[in-house]
Amino acid sequence: MTQKFTPTPHDAVFRQCLHEKETAQDFFEIWLPDEIKALCDFKTMKIESGSFVDEEMKAYQSDILYSLSTDKGKGYLYVGTAIRL
Secondary structure, three states: OOOOOOOOHHHHHHHHHHOOHHHHHHHHHHHOOHHHHOOEEEEEEEEEOOOOOOHHHOOOEEEEEEEEEEOOEEEEEEEEEEOOO
């Protein structure tokens, strides 16, 4: 069995964790500014499929997108990670 090596295993862990709705909600509630959090209904968070990373950078970046209800209508929370070479 061959093992795969990744120079940035923390990116994969971070991405995997943010795919868990409860973990992502905790992350957003800790790191978003209060004025943004006040608009968000985190109970309505839903992970969205698709990627918004530029095709040329796809090998070096990954992204996670959540939709949710806000006081202003439908909103999105986007997290992008980049692998530094």
